[in-house]
Each structure stands twice: as C-alpha cells, then as structure tokens.
Amino acid sequence: MKIVIENLEPLGKWVLYEYEHSYEVAGDLLLITNARIEGLPSTERRFYEVFDLNKVIILDPKAERKLEPEDLVKKDAVVIGGILGDHPPKGRTWQLLSSKFPQAEVRNLGKLQLPIDNAVLVTKLVIEGKRLEEIEIARGLKFECSFLRAKRTVLLPFGYVVYEGKPFVSMKVLKLLGFKDGCKLSWNLTDEEMSEVDSLNQARESL
Numbered sequence: 233m234k235i236v237i238e239n240l241e242p243l244g245k246w247v248l249y250e251y252e253h254s255y256e257v258a259g260d261l262l263l264i265t266n267a268r269i270e271g272l273p274s275t276e277r278r279f280y281e282v283f284d285l286n287k288v289i290i291l292d293p294k295a296e297r298k299l300e301p302e303d304l305v306k307k308d309a310v311v312i313g314g315i316l317g318d319h320p321p322k323g324r325t326w327q328l329l330s331s332k333f334p335q336a337e338v339r340n341l342g343k344l345q346l347p348i349d350n351a352v353l354v355t356k357l358v359i360e361g362k363r364l365e366e367i368e369i370a371r372g373l374k375f376e377c378s379f380l381r382a383k384r385t386v387l388l389p390f391g392y393v394v395y396e397g398k399p400f401v402s403m404k405v406l407k408l409l410g411f412k413d414g415c416k417l418s419w420n421l422t423d424e425e426m427s428e429v430d431s432l433n434q435a436r437e438s439l
C-alpha cells in the first residue's frame with residue numbers, strides 16, 4: 233500500500249513544506265507523483281502510470297462515501313491531490329482528479345477540508361485500522377503575534393488532526409506565514425472567526 237500525493241501545484245515553499253511534513257509522518261508509505269523532488273520519495277510519472285486505476289482510491293472532499301479501513305483491501309494506493317487549500321473549497325480535486333479518472337473509487341475524509349499533510353496523516357491512521365470517527369479534527373487554527381503595540385492574527389480555516397495533544401501542522405508553514413517565538417497558537421475557530429475568513433476572502437476577490 234502507498235499513500236500517493238499527485239502533485240498538481242507549482243512547487244512553491246508552502247506545498248514543499250507540506251510534502252516534507254507528509255514524509256516525516258508517513259515515511260516509506262509515501263510516494264509523490266508528477267514531480268521529482270530531491271530528498272523525498274518521488275517520481276515524474278503520473279499516478280496512473282505507476283498504479284492500476286482499478287486499484288486506487290482517490291480522496292476527494294466531494295465524494296459521497298467516507299474512507300473506511302475495509303475499503304483498502306485489495307487496493308494498492310490512496311491518492312491525495314497535491315493541491316493547496318482554497319476557502320471556500322473550489323472543487324479542484326474533482327476537476328483535476330476524480331472527474332478525469334472514473335475507474336478509480338472515490339472517498340472523503342469528513343466534512344472539513346484538510347491540508348495535504350493532514351490528509352496523509354488521516355490516511356495513514358485509516359491504513360492502521362482507525363475509523364474517521366476515532367480521529368479528532370480541530371476546525372481551524374489561529375495564531376496571534378504582538379510586535380510592540382501592533383497585533384497580528386492569522387486564521388487558517390482548514391481541518392487539523394489533533395495529534396499527540398496538538399494540531400498537526402508544519403512549523404515551516406507556520407513560520408512562512410509569520411509565526412515567531414512568543415506567538416500564541418490556538419485551534420477550533422469560533423463561527424465568528426470562520427466568517428471573518430469568509431469576509432476577508434470576499435474583500436480580496438472584489439479587489
């Protein structure tokens with residue numbers, strides 16, 4: 233069994249940090265396809281050139297059925313989109329993967345959109361026999377930093393596995409977004425904070 237990330241993004245820092253973090257948690261279970269990346273198990277070949285499409289499951293938030301440990305019997309790979317999160321989700325996994333490969337089965341990992349590294353971790357836990365209901369997922373992440381009198385808050389409206397007592401998030405990604413020593417990290421956003429992200433996004437889109 234392999235957990236495959238089919239890269240579908242330009243290889244910027246954010247996505248690379250998520251791939252590194254995925255490798256840290258999944259080790260040799262992981263294979264990145266559609267990009268050769270030094271230091272990570274990866275190949276330029278597409279996932280459908282490496283695996284038989286009848287023996288893969290594509291993970292898509294739009295899928296009707298959730299992933300169960302039993303689904304993995306007689307399968308060779310679970311494919312995750314190497315696609316960064318959009319808020320609200322734009323259905324890019326459907327556009328770029330599931331709709332193109334109808335021979336493959338599709339499954340979801342619950343209602344929240346998970347970052348790539350978190351989708352890898354949840355898949356690994358399901359391969360180990362866990363059910364989705366047994367995996368705690370925080371709804372969103374936030375960090376607050378104070379510099380002199382200025383205060384900066386960053387809200388990440390995605391689902392994060394609560395793993396070993398804290399959200400599973402790459403420190404390199406957090407630092408890329410401005411996290412520094414002394415910033416306060418918290419998780420499980422309120423409805424108000426989630427709608428704050430929505431209004432920020434609407435404002436951005438209208439620019």
Ligand SMILES: C[S@@+](CC[C@H](N)C(=O)[O-])C[C@H]1O[C@@H](n2cnc3c(N)ncnc32)[C@H](O)[C@@H]1O
Nearest residue numbers: 291292293312313317321322323324325341346
């Ligand atoms: C950050 S998500 C990108 C989702 C993308 N914005 C969309 O709307 O389809 C990266 C990948 O993780 C997997 N993933 C994340 N959350 C998921 C969920 N709730 N159910 C199934 N797959 C999920 C999918 O394979 C997805 O392509």
